[in-house]
Amino acid sequence: MSYKRVAEIVKNLGREQSDRLARIVHAQQSGAREGAQTTVYHLRDFEVQRRQATLVAILLDTRATLIDEILDLHDRMVGSAFAKARRAYEVSFQESGKAINEKVRLYAQVGQALIKAKEVGIDPFAAIEQIVSWECFIQSVGEAEKLARSEDFDYLGLLGNHYSQFRRYTPTFLEAFEFKAAPAAQKILDAIEVLKGLTISNSRSVPDDAPKDFIRRRWAPYVFTEAGLDRRYYELCALTELKNALRSGDIWVPGSRQFRDFEDYLFPTAEFKLLDVSEELPLTTGGSFDRYWTGRETLLRHELEKVDSLAAQRQLPDAEIADGILKVTPLTNAVPEEAEALMRQATPSCRTSKSPTCF
Numbered sequence: 373m374s375y376k377r378v379a380e381i382v383k384n385l386g387r388e389q390s391d392r393l394a395r396i397v398h399a400q401q402s403g404a405r406e407g408a409q410t411t412v413y414h415l416r417d418f419e420v421q422r423r424q425a426t427l428v429a430i431l432l433d434t435r436a437t438l439i440d441e442i443l444d445l446h447d448r449m450v451g452s453a454f455a456k457a458r459r460a461y462e463v464s465f466q467e468s469g470k471a472i473n474e475k476v477r478l479y480a481q482v483g484q485a486l487i488k489a490k491e492v493g494i495d496p497f498a499a500i501e502q503i504v505s506w507e508c509f510i511q512s513v514g515e516a517e518k519l520a521r522s523e524d525f526d527y528l529g530l531l532g533n534h535y536s537q538f539r540r541y542t543p544t545f546l547e548a549f550e551f552k553a554a555p556a557a558q559k560i561l562d563a564i565e566v567l568k569g570l571t572i573s574n575s576r577s578v579p580d581d582a583p584k585d586f587i588r589r590r591w592a593p594y595v596f597t598e599a600g601l602d603r604r605y606y607e608l609c610a611l612t613e614l615k616n617a618l619r620s621g622d623i624w625v626p627g628s629r630q631f632r633d634f635e636d637y638l639f640p641t642a643e644f645k646l647l648d649v650s651e652e653l654p655l656t657t658g659g660s661f662d663r664y665w666t667g668r669e670t671l672l673r674h675e676l677e678k679v680d681s682l683a684a685q686r687q688l689p690d691a692e693i694a695d696g697i698l699k700v701t702p703l704t705n706a707v708p709e710e711a712e713a714l715m716r717q718a719t720p721s722c723r724t725s726k727s728p729t730c731f
Contacts, residue, residue, distance in 0.1 A: 436629040439549070443618060443631050446545060450615045453534040461527030475516045478504065528594060535604045538611060543571045549625050551614075552633065557622035559586040563610040570603075578606050586613050 481503050489499035500509060546568050553561045562583040570578065578601040587595050587609055594605040617623035624633045639647075647653045648660075683693040690701040 432627070435627055439625055439628045440630040442545070442548070443625065443628065446611075447615050447618070449538070449541075450612055453531060453537065456534065457530040458527045460530050460533075471515070475512060478512060479516075482509075526590065528590060531608055532594070532604050535608060538608065542567075542607070542611060546571075551623055551625060553617070553623045554621075557586075557613075557617040559583045560610060560613045560617055560623065563606075564614060567607055567610060576603055577601075578603050582606070586610070588613075 482500055485499040485503055486496050489496040497506070500506070504512070546564055551561055551564065560583075563586060566578065566582045570576075580600060582601060584595075584601075587606075591605065591609045595602055595609055614623065618625075618631050621631075621634055623631075625631050626633070644653075679688070682688045686692055692699050
């Protein structure tokens with residue numbers, strides 16, 4: 373089954389289901405597990421309500437699995453593109469090593485000639501031509517410009533070579549999911565909406581008013597150009613930041629299991645309030661910090677008074693407090709004397725034995 377077909381299935385699966393139902397299935401996965409282990413013939417024997425509930429649980433659990441697999445695939449695609457760009461950059465640099473070394477040696481000689489010319493007071497251009505002809509020197513400068521890397525020595529410039537690979541799936545990928553974001557990552561989602569609009573309108577240029585706050589300093593030289601925003605690097609930057617935000621939890625996808633909203637892990641507010649009022653919260657601390665701290669403070673004061681009393685009577689176990697200094701009794705040897713004697717007897721035999729069991 374193609375990637376696009378899977379994405380379309382995910383898009384259509386369970387969009388009508390409420391978030392509450394999806395959260396219930398995630399929290400109580402016993403129904404999905406039971407259905408996965410049940411044959412069709414046994415499922416037919418279930419009562420109607422139980423059978424329908426099991427099928428819904430299986431459907432939503434399968435949907436969550438598909439969502440997670442596709443989002444994880446996008447994560448790996450971005451990571452793979454970065455790794456390939458880095459390797460290509462390193463290989464290119466290694467292949468240029470000999471030429472770079474030749475240029476460095478040449479310019480070192482030229483530099484020495486210029487220093488000597490200044491000290492002696494001779495024509496510096498004549499000093500250069502004693503090492504290399506002026507035409508060859510001009511040619512070497514042009515070659516050096518081609519060999520030079522960016523000031524930050526970054527391989528990000530080669531990432532654009534993988535743009536076509538992303539375009540094969542990103543339009544369907546971005547359309548298939550309903551991304552949600554925390555305020556810190558909202559600009560990334562705004563950029564994603566811009567990219568979706570560009571795909572619909574079949575436009576190649578990014579509008580000047582497109583979101584830019586999510587673009588990090590590393591991306592800036594490639595995204596911002598004299599002609600405006602570079603479409604390739606703007607999209608690559610947005611997809612990379614989307615991947616990072618999904619990892620950090622600043623962006624989530626309803627229905628996902630791995631990339632779900634943090635609030636889904638918490639008690640629903642309404643249910644929490646009902647249990648708190650009825651004092652039925654399944655917590656050892658109760659629902660009130662004041663009640664919890666009152667009991668813990670009483671216990672803490674009791675234990676501190678007990679320690680103070682034992683210290684005054686010099687009855688602290690394995691410790692004493694003298695002149696405001698805590699002194700702890702050194703630990704005694706936990707190895708029995710019989711074991712020590714046995715080790716002393718075994719050591720000479722192990723030295724003379726070739727048995728691999730002796731250490």
